Amino acid sequence: ADDMLVLGNNSANDSYTMRCKEAGIKIHPARFPASLPEFFVKMLTDDDDIVVDPFAGSNTAGSVAERLGRRWIAME
Numbered sequence: 711a712d713d714m715l716v717l718g719n720n721s722a723n724d725s726y727t728m729r730c731k732e733a734g735i736k737i738h739p740a741r742f743p744a745s746l747p748e749f750f751v752k753m754l755t756d757d758d759d760i761v762v763d764p765f766a767g768s769n770t771a772g773s774v775a776e777r778l779g780r781r782w783i784a785m786e
Contacts, residue, residue: 715746715749717742717743717745717746724744726741726768726770726773737768738767738768740767741767741768741770742770743770744770744773744774746770747761747763747770747771747774747775748774748778751771751774751775751778751780752778755775755778755780757778757779757780758779758780758781759780759781760780760781760782760783761775761780761781761782761783762782762783762784763782763783763784763785764785765786766784766785766786767786769784771784772784
């Protein structure tokens with residue numbers, strides 16, 4: 711079990727949450743921590759590759775992809 715990814719989803723002050731609160735928008739109920747897609751984007755893609763997320767939800771994967779220099783397509 712030492713080789714497993716251990717990630718929490720308790721980010722109450724990330725930019726997504728803060729912007730939703732400011733705009734009075736309901737926060738997506740099934741979010742995952744940015745470190746999860748970050749792990750896979752780094753492992754499976756190179757700069758300027760396209761990351762596709764067909765179940766974008768709060769677009770965490772798209773946000774991570776952009777921050778890491780990848781292009782992205784997201785849909786829900």
